[in-house]
Amino acid sequence: MSTSTGEEGFCIYCGHAMDGHTKANLSKCKRCKKRVLVCQVTVHDSGAGWRICHVPCRCGEKHFPSTAKAARHLEPTEFASSHPDYQSPEEAGDPEASYEQTTAFPDSSAIAMPEAESSRSTANQQTAHSSHRRTYSAESVDQLQWDSARLAEETVVAGMTSLAIDDATAEADIVKVKARYTKEGKVQFTTVSGQTIRTPGDYWIATDKGYEFEYEGILYFAKEIKRAKK
Template sequence: MSTSSGRSKVCSRCDHALNEHAKTNESKCKKCKRVFDICQAGYHGYEGAAPRGWRICKVPCGCGERYYPDKARGARPLQPHEYATGHPGYRPLEGFADSSSYIADTTDPGTTPAHEPTYVDLSVNGDWLEFNNLNGELISTTRDHWQATTILYQGVPTPCFQLDDDTGHSYYTWSLDLDDAQETTEQYPSERSQGKQPEQAHRRTFSEESEDPLQWSEERFEAETRGLNSEMERLAVSGESSQQAEENLDSTGGEHEPVSARMNRKGMVEFTVKSGKKKGEEGRSSKGKWKPEGRGFVYRRSDGRTFYAKEIKPAKK
């Protein structure tokens, strides 16, 4: 079977010729039709350090493994030592001499991850930022999961965004603003050599000074909101029904669509419209978009619609 793709130049990720990669028409996502880079060379990285076989150099989208092209199903994601030595994701294996190094900019040794961070390319899937971890699993994150930090890249302190998972592994990427994930890594080395800094993205930092209201317990929520809703108390004393009170509350911030909302296991809020013409419609958003208002939470979507949830239930166990 021929492996020639007919493309010239060299892959910036695995350092093999693009002519050794799968053909474009055989490498498209079955859903969005964006093109994977699948290297069909027999070896990658240090000889004998990893199983021989094909490698996925780039996953261009976040549609999921069920939509992978057939040629990608038998391939493995590139491991850190299999990247080209000039690629930001490259990491040498222990026991092999190499001049590359990584130093995290941190003043607290206790915060240093158990493993050196691995560079990843992010792809956008709705509100998700997705990447493949070291085991080849597709990981879905939100912007809030990534923290701004600094690394020494080619000897220069360089801003980046870092994520630490619950297994002790850490990943980093240059930017969270992805207009076109296909161009991010390919353009970045030349931009970095010219001293261009990646654009800083908006984020929320979780700390003792900045807590996430969506993670409050019911007791904490009651304590924090007690006394803030005099209108509801007045209505209760005057004998008005709770339904009337809720209608008045909804009207205070504009016409909200009432929804039932619940966190999922990936940290996103899933909601269902409870009434009106859109009753039964489902949606999903990052939890940071829901803002405390009155005795509930409000999400103002970019299309102009506003949703109101009396509570956001915790994820099911």
């Protein structure tokens, strides 16, 4: 869906250009017809990461336009710094802000280091490419971060067998996980061995059954991605 509205200026809530928000005629509350302001700039994942900047009524989410149903509310750290509801990560008391390390990619995306590995991992510039589903080779991901032998072991422990989801993943092993957004919009999930891993939200692909993230032939599946804890 195109995010170009032709509007000038910047949103007082998120600070992004109004041209990157949903068009007014596509964002009206189905009950009162007031505009629900939804930001769709490219830093947000269109599958689950669009942000609801402002809801002008109390009609309830069941009356939201479709553009708002695919979005989540702004976190305190996501408001424009000039907005009274803005909080810095330190003010918001985010425990992840103090120790999270990331691996940098050319598109400025990043995969967070697993918590057990973060103290001995360093950020390395890598090359990644995307298709219908994002996959990463052993050369494109820090091996301290993603150990394929460890991930394969997770699959065995989970007792999952090969499952054909579509032609692109017919040979992939499926590992079911529980996932949740962090306050920074990343997706955090825990493996069966108890290890916590964080990835950018746009690495997860929305399907009719849930959300998927594939790496080295292993497909991580979450039935839902819960909202960040407040």
